[in-house]
Amino acid sequence: MAMENSPPSPHFLFVVSGIQGHINPARRLATSLMTSSTPAAVRVTFSVPVSAHRLMFPSLTSPDEETVDDAGVTYIPHSDGFDDGYNQEVHGTSTYKSRTQAAGTETLAAIVAALAARGRPATRIVYTFLVVWVPAVARELGIPAAIYWIQPAAVFAVYYHYFHGHDAALAACATSDGDDDHAVVRLPGMPPLRSDELPSPVSITSPAHRHYLLLDMLRDLFRDIDELRPTVLVNTFDALEHDALRAVPELEILAVGPVVPDDGESSQSNTDIFRRDGDANASSYMDWLDTKPARSVIYVSFGTILTMSERQVEEMRRGLEATGRPYLWVSRHDAAAVSEKGMVVEWCDQVRVLSHEAVGCFVTHCGWNSALESVTRGVPMVAVPQWTDQPTVAWLVGERMGAGVRARVDGEGVVERGELRRCVELAMSTDGDGDGVRAQAEQWRKRAEEAVAVGGSSERNLRAFALGP
Incomplete structure (x- = not known):
């Protein structure tokens, strides 16, 4: 009888928008909860829209088929009303909120009911910030909610x-x-x-x-x-x-962070829902890095969403060439005109690249995931923020941490070649202010490591949260 009256084991239901920059940190947190040091076994169910679920697990026989990853996280998709994917140019924005709310509310409630029928009731719903209809569902079903804020x-x-x-x-x-x-x-x-x-x-x-x-x-x-x-x-x-x-x-x-992969190898909690041209060439760019001296390579990536103007692409190319240093550039633009000093790929495993000893700095748009991956590897940054949270991330990187240099832009929002070269040299220099940037990057790497180590501030917070409300 005592066992029948005991509370259910912690079961966290993650509800996440179908954007790669939201999925990855949420998957990593879900995996961390599964392995947290708690008295009771923790269950995690992870739900993204059908369109994203289909891209994450392309081998499934049905786009809404349930699956389980190696960490034991269960994946059950919900519908956001755009099961073939949302395109603002095609669908517009006027009905986006109402359509996602109606479809999401109905299908998420069905997921919760199905889990309860299996004897695995959800005890906490964890959501990211673009699925704004989730709190109403949690309130209606009487399930405590927590928001996972994936920005600073x-x-x-x-x-x-x-x-x-x-x-x-x-x-x-x-x-x-x-x-x-x-x-x-x-x-x-x-x-x-x-x-x-x-x-x-x-x-x-x-x-x-x-x-x-x-x-x-x-x-x-x-x-x-x-x-x-x-x-x-x-x-x-x-x-x-x-x-x-x-x-x-x-x-x-x-x-609870930094929530990033533990090492330079591809993480099971890392998702790439875009075309992985770089997969076939992984050995080539990693082998190329192996031939370069320590801290000599400029790594350049502006994430999966941002599209650079043709002028910015040209200024970037000329600025990189002007440094005289080898560079690895992730770009979807035609970059056939680069010199033998540079290697251009459409995709790469960023964590593995940042973990390579040859990488000396990271020219980044300052997405928070990318910035944290750089911080945890002790790699100095050249910050080129564009929109949303990125200007604030650049402030944290440059002003608060001193682990990077913010590039100035011209009247068109373009970082000119001379400015790019100045920032790269400052970030990679071994004397003067440049040494300070590199030294600060290393100090922040250690502080980040301490936060997630057993007994660290973030580890303690996550363990307390896993125990439940």
Whole structure:
């Protein structure tokens, strides 16, 4: 009888948008929960939209077939109303929220019911920030919820304050030209932030803006956060964002990162849902790196979403050539004109590359996943942020950590060849300020390692969360 009345084992149901930059950190956290040091066995079920599930597991006989990975995480897809994939140019944005909410609510509720019928009820729902309809489902079903914030804590704090009375000040700062009194904003619990250090959505002032849907979804997200007060798990660590993690005292915010693969080998919790041209050439670029001296190679990648202008591609190519250093460049552009010093691939295993001793710096768009992978490998960065959280990530990399150099852009938002060369030389130099950048990168590698080690601040937070509410 005592066993019949005992609470169910912890069972975390992850609900994640079908974007690679969301799937990867969420899969890694799910795997970490499975292996956390807890008295009871932890179960994890992972749900992405059918379209993403199909790309993650292309060998399944049915696009909605359930599967289990080597870590024991179960994958059951939900529908977001776009089972063949969402394309903004084709589908538009006017009905996106209502369509995803209707399909997602119905299919997620069915997943929860099916799990309960198997004797495996979900005890906590963990969601990422673009599936804004999930909190309502959790509330309706009476299941505690937690949000996994896959961007810096500083970005979460900026958004929170934006939706709590600081929207006008943030918009004025973000849209200023940097030369007036509005070029700096001061938020509760945060250091002053310049206009070019703010996440781009706070600059959106009109529903006609092409990215207004993102701001609108963030508004929904923070409205539900106010109502539900979920635990906020952040892919960061206390030594890096001590102030930002405490800038919203109304909420329980826990650093659980950096949540990155453990080593340079391909991780089972890493997903690439794009075409892997580089798979067939993995041995070639790794063999090429093997021929290069330690810390000599410039690694360049701007993620899976950003499309560079033709002028930026040309300036990048000429700037890399001007350094006289070998470089490995991940680019979907035709780069046949590069010299023998450079190698250009359409895809590579970024973690393996950053772990290679030949890599001396990383020219990056400052996506948070990429930045954390670089931090945990002690690789100095050249920051070339574009939008969303990337300007704030560049601030963390350059101003807070001193582990990178932020590149200046011209009036068209392009990093010119001379500026790229200057930043690369500063990041890779072995004396003066350059030595400081490299030394800081190594110091932050150690701090990140300490946070996730047994007894570290992030490891303790994750273990406490795994025990349940």
